Amino acid sequence: xxxxxxxxxxxxxxxxxxxxxxxxxxxxxxxxxxxxxxxxxxxxxxxxxxxxxxxxxxxxxxxxxxxxxxxxxxxxxxxxxxxxxxxxxxxxxxxxxxxxxxxxxxxxxxxx
Amino acid sequence: xxxxxxxxxxxxxxxxxxxxxxxxxxxxxxxxxxxxxxxxxxxxxxxxxxxxxxxxxxxxxxxxxxxxxxxxxxxxxxxxxxxxxxxxxxxxxxxxxxxxxxxxxxxxxxxxxx
Numbered sequence: 001x002x003x004x005x006x007x008x009x010x011x012x013x014x015x016x017x018x019x020x021x022x023x024x025x026x027x028x029x030x031x032x033x034x035x036x037x038x039x040x041x042x043x044x045x046x047x048x049x050x051x052x053x054x055x056x057x058x059x060x061x062x063x064x065x066x067x068x069x070x071x072x073x074x075x076x077x078x079x080x081x082x083x084x085x086x087x088x089x090x091x092x093x094x095x096x097x098x099x100x101x102x103x104x105x106x107x108x109x110x111x112x
Numbered sequence: 113x114x115x116x117x118x119x120x121x122x123x124x125x126x127x128x129x130x131x132x133x134x135x136x137x138x139x140x141x142x143x144x145x146x147x148x149x150x151x152x153x154x155x156x157x158x159x160x161x162x163x164x165x166x167x168x169x170x171x172x173x174x175x176x177x178x179x180x181x182x183x184x185x186x187x188x189x190x191x192x193x194x195x196x197x198x199x200x201x202x203x204x205x206x207x208x209x210x211x212x213x214x215x216x217x218x219x220x221x222x223x224x225x226x
Contacts, residue, residue: 041219042217048212097208100206103154
């Protein structure tokens with residue numbers, strides 16, 4: 001059974017600080033997704049990481065994938081209040097594309 | 113990216129009744145996926161809906177409780193049958209789109225069962 005674990009589950013940050021969210025998964029996969037969810041809203045796709053060593057950046061967020069370690073990171077640089085949301089990582093496997101297994105989610109709160 | 117709509121956006125239902133949720137996509141897709149997000153929780157895959165064949169259900173979900181239709185390549189329905197308060201959740205449909213098969217999610221249907 002594929003398991004996906006995120007940490008931390010809760011993250012309270014000050015504006016301007018940097019931090020990293022970690023996503024570990026239990027089986028071989030070459031595809032990892034990061035999503036953002038605002039309260040009462042659906043999921044917004046942030047990144048799709050497709051290969052070992054993949055790195056994607058968008059604004060203050062940067063995601064990376066290490067398939068050998070079965071680890072992805074979402075790095076937040078100089079956090080701002082607008083980044084407050086819940087962040088999910090998810091994994092699917094070859095032969096079952098689209099059937100995502102999600103991590104627990106990380107609730108990020110950025111304080112002034 | 114795919115544009116996905118769902119109806120209804122929210123509903124309040126009495127226990128023992130059923131609700132059918134619709135998912136419409138702006139392009140043809142082979143597979144559509146239905147997820148549940150219980151309050152304060154992550155998302156769990158309910159089933160995969162393929163056009164022209166029976167839906168395939170994940171462990172813990174059964175067709176009698178969550179019947180699914182997939183009449184064409186742009187539309188699917190999920191019915192939540194004989195509802196109980198434990199069915200109160202957000203139900204989301206998802207499709208893959210684009211060269212990287214990014215998985216996109218609909219806006220969700222927020223269901224409260226009293």
